[in-house]
Amino acid sequence: MKDASILPDNDHVRTERITVCCAAGRLSAEILYPDWRVESPPLLVLHGISRNADTLARYFASQAQRTGRCVIVPHFNKQDWPVFQRPTKTARPDQALLELLNYLATRDPDLAGPVDIFGHSGGAQLAHRAAMLYPHRVSALHLAAAGWYCLPDRSMPYPYGLAAGKGVQDLKWVNRHAIGLETFLRLPLTLYIGTHDTERDDSLRQVPMLDAGQGLTRLARAHCYLSAFKTAACAAGIAPCAKLIELPGCVHDVVEAITRYDLATLVMDSSPDKMFL
Amino acid sequence: MKLAHTLDHAKWTFTTRRVERSRIAGSDRDFSAARSGDLILAHVEKLGQHLRVQLPCGRPSLIFPGDAVVLACGARYAPDQFEGLAEISAEGADLLAGGGCIGRMVARNERIKPATRLMPAARLLDKAGRTINLADFALRPRPSRSRPPVIAVVGTSMNSGKTLATAQLVLGLRRAGYRVAALKATGTGAFGDYNEYSDSGAHFVGDFTDAGMVSTYLQPLSRIKAGIATLLDAADEATCDIAVMEVADGIFQRETAALVADPWFGHLISGLIFACGDAVAAAGGVAHLAQFRLRPNALTGLVSCSPMASAEASAATGVPVLRKSDLADPAEAAGFALRARARLERAA
Numbered sequence: 001m002k003d004a005s006i007l008p009d010n011d012h013v014r015t016e017r018i019t020v021c022c023a024a025g026r027l028s029a030e031i032l033y034p035d036w037r038v039e040s041p042p043l044l045v046l047h048g049i050s051r052n053a054d055t056l057a058r059y060f061a062s063q064a065q066r067t068g069r070c071v072i073v074p075h076f077n078k079q080d081w082p083v084f085q086r087p088t089k090t091a092r093p094d095q096a097l098l099e100l101l102n103y104l105a106t107r108d109p110d111l112a113g114p115v116d117i118f119g120h121s122g123g124a125q126l127a128h129r130a131a132m133l134y135p136h137r138v139s140a141l142h143l144a145a146a147g148w149y150c151l152p153d154r155s156m157p158y159p160y161g162l163a164a165g166k167g168v169q170d171l172k173w174v175n176r177h178a179i180g181l182e183t184f185l186r187l188p189l190t191l192y193i194g195t196h197d198t199e200r201d202d203s204l205r206q207v208p209m210l211d212a213g214q215g216l217t218r219l220a221r222a223h224c225y226l227s228a229f230k231t232a233a234c235a236a237g238i239a240p241c242a243k244l245i246e247l248p249g250c251v252h253d254v255v256e257a258i259t260r261y262d263l264a265t266l267v268m269d270s271s272p273d274k275m276f277l
Numbered sequence: 278m279k280l281a282h283t284l285d286h287a288k289w290t291f292t293t294r295r296v297e298r299s300r301i302a303g304s305d306r307d308f309s310a311a312r313s314g315d316l317i318l319a320h321v322e323k324l325g326q327h328l329r330v331q332l333p334c335g336r337p338s339l340i341f342p343g344d345a346v347v348l349a350c351g352a353r354y355a356p357d358q359f360e361g362l363a364e365i366s367a368e369g370a371d372l373l374a375g376g377g378c379i380g381r382m383v384a385r386n387e388r389i390k391p392a393t394r395l396m397p398a399a400r401l402l403d404k405a406g407r408t409i410n411l412a413d414f415a416l417r418p419r420p421s422r423s424r425p426p427v428i429a430v431v432g433t434s435m436n437s438g439k440t441l442a443t444a445q446l447v448l449g450l451r452r453a454g455y456r457v458a459a460l461k462a463t464g465t466g467a468f469g470d471y472n473e474y475s476d477s478g479a480h481f482v483g484d485f486t487d488a489g490m491v492s493t494y495l496q497p498l499s500r501i502k503a504g505i506a507t508l509l510d511a512a513d514e515a516t517c518d519i520a521v522m523e524v525a526d527g528i529f530q531r532e533t534a535a536l537v538a539d540p541w542f543g544h545l546i547s548g549l550i551f552a553c554g555d556a557v558a559a560a561g562g563v564a565h566l567a568q569f570r571l572r573p574n575a576l577t578g579l580v581s582c583s584p585m586a587s588a589e590a591s592a593a594t595g596v597p598v599l600r601k602s603d604l605a606d607p608a609e610a611a612g613f614a615l616r617a618r619a620r621l622e623r624a625a
Contacts, residue, residue, distance in 0.1 A: 022452075087608065098452055098607055105454075133608045136615070137454050172609075175597070179612035182619060 013061045022099035024092035025081065029074040029100055030057045038068035041116050041139040042104075043268065044097070045073045048121030048145075048254065049085070049203055056120075059258045063268045070111060074100060085122040086129050086150075086159060089169055094130045101137060114139040118267045120254040121145050121203075133176055135183035142267045144192040145218050145252055147204050149225040152181055152232040156213045185233040189242040190270055192263060193222040194250025201252070218252060280304055280318075280399065287318060287345035290377025292466035292491045294333035295414040303406065304399035306367060311350045311400055313363040314411040314491050317379050318347055319370065319395040326358065326390040327375045331468045337375070346395070348377040349411050351491035353465045354530060357435050359392060360384035363495070370395045376467030378491050415489030418506065421513040425458060426617035427520045427545055431537065432552035433562055434527035438578030439552045440470045443523040444477040445601045446550070449610025451478040455519050458512030461485060462505050463493040463532050464525030481515035483508040493525070498535045505545070519614050522546075528565060538569050547617030550604075551596075552578030556589035563594040574613065575599045 014033040019026060030053065045060055047053045053075035064071040076084035076093060084093040105112035116139050119127030124146035131138045132150065151161035158165040158174045162181075165171065198217040200206060214221040226244045233240035247261040257263040284301065293316065304318065311317065321344045329337040330346055340346065353361040353373040361373040361380040371382040371392035382392045401409040428446065432439040443459060450457045459474030461484035474482045485493050488504030505522070512520050524533050536542050551566065551573040553559045559576050566573065576598045580586045587598035603609045 095452070095607060098454060102452070102454060134453060134611055136611070136618075172603075176608045176612055180615035183615055 012065045015057070015061070018100075018103070020096070020099045020103045022095050024095035024099075027074055027076065027080075027093075027096035027100055029072055030054075031104070032057060032061050032064040032071040032073070034065045034068050034070070036068045037070070037110060040067070040069050041114055042070035042072055042111050044101075044115045044117045045071060046117065046119035046123030046127050047073075047075070048119075048123045050121075051076060051078060052254070055255065059255075059264050060268075063264045067268045069268065072100070072104065072111075072115070085125040087133070087173070093126055094133055097126075097130055098134065098137070116140040116142065116267075118142040119144065119146070120257075121147060121252065125149070129177070131187060132180065132184050135180045135187060138187055140188040140190070140270065142190050142192065142270065143222075143225075144254065144257065144263065145194065145197050146221070146225070147218060148210055148214055148221055149228075150177060151214070151225065151228045152185060153228055155228070156209070160210055160213055181232070182236050182238065185229065185236055185238050185240065187241070188270075189226075189229060189240075190267075191222045191226055191242075191244040192247060192257065192266065193219050193244065194247045194252065194257065194261075195219065196249055197252045199252065283318065283345055283398075284347065287347050288330055288338050288340065289333060289347045290349075290375075291331040291333055291335075291468045291471075292349045292351075292377035292411065292486050293347055295411070295487065296409065297414060300403050300413070301401050301409055302404035303402040305402060306397075307400060308365040308367050308370075308397050311363070311365045311408075312410075313349075313351045313496070314489065315350045316347060316401040316409040316411070317350050317365065317370075317397055318345060318399040318401060319379055319397045320345055322369060322394040322396045325372075325393040327372045327393045329375055330372070331376045335468055335472055340393070345398070346377075347401075348372075348379040348395075349466070349491035351378040351380055351465065352494040353378055353380065353492055354494040354526060355435060355465065356526070357386055358389055359386070361392075363492075365397050367397060370397055374465045374467055374492075376465065378465055410489075411486065411491055412489035416483070416487050416507050416511050418503070419510045419514060420506075421510040424506075424509040424513050425517050425520045426547035426614070426621050427509065427522050428548035428550065428613050428617060429542075429546040430521065430523045430550045430552065431528055431533065431566075432578060433554060433558045435525070437527070437552045437554055438581075439523050439525075440473055441601055442550055442552050442577045442604055443470075443521050444473045445604035446521050446610055446613065447474060447477040447479045448605045449607050450519060450521070450614055451480075452605070453607035453611040453614065455611075455614055456480045456515075456517045458483070458509075458515065458517040458520040460505070460508045460512065460520055460522040462508075462522050462524045463501060463536070465492040465494065466490075470523065481512045481517050483511055487511070493532050496532065498532070498539065501532060501536060502539070502541060519617060528562060537566065537571065540569075543570055547620045548613050549573045550575050550577055550599075552576075553590075554579040556580065556586050556593055559590035559596070559598075560593040563596060572596070574616070577601070577604065
């Protein structure tokens, strides 16, 4: 167990702050460069609704240095991004993320390939939806404590799943999410959830359809998503590379998950060849 | 010496962009023997429809009577402008396209002016006395084992929205992170489409002129197919992940019709977009393409500007209608690439 008040020594990590612009808006990010590099993909770290990008950057900096991997931590500020958890007609965080990755790719060939994505809470929502839309840009997916999911099947209407919703816009988004589904289902997926992440707080979406389709709590919904992912993969003839790691006693708190349960280490050390262990 | 001086001061047109000018060593005036692609030095005699020619640097240049221009002999098929043949008379010829195509006009849209008249001065030869032809400077065929998947864009006619659709899809694919080739399979050499593709950020841009043809009108289908293959090999060499390929004019046009009907085309492409102006055209186009087992993944073009026309077209065909902003959207564009890649993998 580590003391949450003690931040790791990040002296060896060079930090750069960049801002990109695209039709969707402006997005800033911290890029953490270790002083040595391995060939593994960089890690894109997506914060949740607390928008604590700075905190995540500090905790992942030591991991960047330990593993030799670059870490990219965007910050969806409240002014520019009142909604960032999923692409909608009016908010396109996915486009901003692409622009960020495209920009980095033009500057550094080591950052040009697919990236691992880690997201916590609302960041996990964005992470898995972005991976459904652009699976070719993703090498592995790490979802921690998402409030709810877009299930990769037609068991629920969009945005909870890929069955047709009511509107034309929904149908468009269903198609966009569904076209690359097979590629998406081949991605290594790790879900992380605290066993005490069971509170139905105000930030948890609570609608009868979602409660019935995915469960009442983040813990239940994570299990539901893992099951749906595996089932969809098998139905497509794909051997799923997916697992769920429970953090015993952990609540809905990313700092606690990192400092007490080594979440950042688990994410950085995960690799496809270890996925079935 | 006099020829070299004239050539140095002539306005070389866009279709001659690949020509190594140092290869020109002489000339003759045997214009009756000129064939498609031969390089011709001519002087502007009388201005008509075209007041400008397109330069290799990508800008238009005003032309004036007396100006020397270097162009390629060729045919043209453009229902909005001219139909012309790759024939030149010593008495005079027509500027069939500002991109640099000289020939004999045989039909003209009544809404436009007569062609700008040119006086041929010389057919250009190399030091062995052979005619200089665009084919001499074409990309060399380099058969590749892994040509990129192709999304083809066809339409009802000239100006139905194909070029815009091609460029916008290129933009969307580039935003989604793909290395994209933008290709023009058929048509008459000009920089408009070429520049639009480049401006959209295509990583490789090529057209039939890069494959040695000033125009594909009246060219054998085998040559057009070989040209497409050469362009795709070049796209592969440029490490492109995917190609978006516009086929000029409408699906009833001679070469486009032949290409679309050829099973080779169906095997070549991994996606298809149909540009049209209204729902009736959409229904007709989709039905026509179905004869060749081709079904568009999307409709676009002028029809997409109207929500009502889009709804009619979609209902009549079962094919979604995409606006230009949809094609430029990386989420939509990525779908084309993912579907194309999946199709290739299944075929493999």
